[in-house]
Amino acid sequence: MNPSGFPGEPYPVLVFGTPIAVLAAALVFKLPSIVRLWRDPLRRAAGGLLLLACGIFVFAAPPSIAWTNRVTGVPNIAAPLVYSLLIAFCGASLLLMIAWRGGHTGHSARSARARRAMRWVAVGHAGVIVALWALFGLAEAPVERRRDLDTYYARTPFMRELIVVYLLAHTTSCVLTYRLIRNWIHTAGLDVWLRRGLQSLAVGYAANLVFDAAKGTAVVARWAGRDLDPLSTELAPAAAGVAAVLIATGFVLPHAGQYLRDRWRIRRDHSRLGPLYDLLRTATGRGVPFSVRATPELRLTRRETFIRDALLQLARHFDEELRRRAYGAAEELGYGPRRAEALAAAVTIRDAIAARAQCRLPSPQVTDHGTDLLTDLLQSIEAVSEVLSHPDEIEAVRTLATAPAESLHVHE
Template identity: 85%
Template sequence: MNLSGFPGEPYSVLVFGTPIAFLAAALVFKLPSIVRLWRDPLRRAVGGLLLLACGIFVLAAPPAVAWTNRVTGVPNIAAPLVYSFLVAFCGASLLLMIAWRGGLTGPSPGSARTRRTMRRVGAGHAGVIVALWALFALADVPVERRRDLDTYYARTPFMRELIALYLLAHTASCVLTYRLIRNWIRTVALDVWLRRGLRSLAVGYAANLVFDAAKGTAVVARWTGADLDPLSTELAPLAAGVAAVLIATGFVLPHAGQYLRDRWRIRRGLLRLGPLYDLLRTATGRGVPFSLRATPELRLTRRETFIRDALLQLSRHFDEELRCRAYEAAVDVGHGPGRAGALAAAVTIRDAIGARALSRTPSPRATGNATDLLTDLLQDIEAVSQVLSHPDEIEAVRALATATVESLHVYE
């Protein structure tokens, strides 16, 4: 269907094309998890909801309206079709929120009360759709209207009732869905990304109320003999487009945010462990084999495992006395306990590498309990790795610790 030749072509592309693109992208993003967890009814419901929303904008675009009317041979039959999709979307949204939240008053999703509520919601919206088609069959609408049908036929018998019915049903569903989401946000402790997604959904359903207000005002104006058609033909589609984008974002944001947060945590872990990994790889002469198939999670696990194994091999060379002196020296020069501990661990590891290279074994008095010392060093290997990026600080602490030990030996 070519958009050329239709009135308001650039506006139609913006208003209908943008939400279609966002909704399709959201559906593609969610599709792998929907297919992987197909037995989960809520995931299937989200996919169906996004598909319904996308279908609304596809069918409501002026070229699609003309094509539908032409193929069926019934003038304006696209109207009840689009409105049916719209009411179905509202009903599915409300059902999904009830299932997610556990019902309007808070019982569990599987409770009899929640099931009754969901059946009533489903039956009510199905009844509205049947009534829309019945009213359309009774209405006389011979002149095709691709963009302004609501206002053009606002005073036509049966079509007038059809328009009022779908607007009232849409408004009621959006208000209930908005209230459910807002109550959910206010009363439940939520993950930060889920909370952001719900807020986007809430604003999206609120934007749908702008659509209803604009359409309703234009229709009522026609009833009174006034002409406020731009509210229906210009503002209402724009509000619906904004609402669709916000709703698509709301469904995608929790999954996308958690995914990006996990990727960042893993990437950050790899980067923070880099200095310690490089030091131990140089000391041992080996490292983690590179694999193109390794996921970031596997790479991080392998790096952590390699570091722990390498430290275990070095543990017999750890000098507990040197570590204690290094910690005291780091505290004396103004470092906090955490930083001082990491600097002392870095001094100990470097000394152990040197001792191993020289085949020098510390005395039992210096070594102490190697297992306990290794456990302490592994408490926060990221912090130890980070201080390795500051060799000057490590050398300064080591020099102070060594000087302290030497002065003690002199007095002995």
């Protein structure tokens, strides 16, 4: 048998490469917000946690284990190093969840309990790491094992205790983190993307428990004189890889979801203002110059500003009486209040554009109401823009509104 514990064929890169790639991608995605909001300790902690998780898989890969052992000259010293990183990750995860949830609750009593819990978590995990190195120093493990160290040394004094300590600590920490996340998921009023992120984290930590169960079962089997090593060498690493991907996804989802939702809203609002923008651009003979460097937010702001400026120029031509009659006509045609207001506004704007083109001066009564009417229009530009996509409806309202008075039954 190969002393390294390797089978004849190369170990699949997928088991270690995929989590490293996903964790690195998640870290790169969050890096801009971490740098921009560097004073936020939770963002820094989340970035550090992703970096730590990535480091675990880098150092746990068999080639890295061989390199660490060779550079230090100590056989199997990579074991306590990887286990320490793993315990540190679990402790940091639990600390982050406690702090994260405490920050969202904002309750002073809960915050005080959270701080006490965080101190216990930090001390407990630090104690486990010290114990791992102490046990390794007392153990005799001269044969390098890159993949099956847990089962190979399952009955070796002090190495046996080292393996049991790290598995119990890892299991306990994952159970506590899982329960904390599950309780948080059921909290009312959570943002939908935060809830989805927590769900991904919960499944990720549940997958970590599969890792512990597989490793523990293989170790106990060795104590009983049986060989279930594939559970430790094949199933456990795969479960850890799945857990890493899910945890990385859980940390990224709230930020990514909020980002995508904001982008979608901005583009939706920009598109909704298109019909009104096109109408006013045609009427004024100018528009917003296109800029490749302009962000979606800036494009939306420029479009809104242009529409408001154009409506301000048309304000002196607004006909309040026409708007009142158009609203009554829209109601008579069966439209609800909000739709009727938007249709009446569209009729008024089109009439103002025509009046301006014909240099038709408004009556004093119209001028008196122009400012109030402009204020109302500026508060509903999206609704007005939407109805401009239905010219048949606008024309029907305008026709009825401008018909002889006896043919229009306006409901005051």
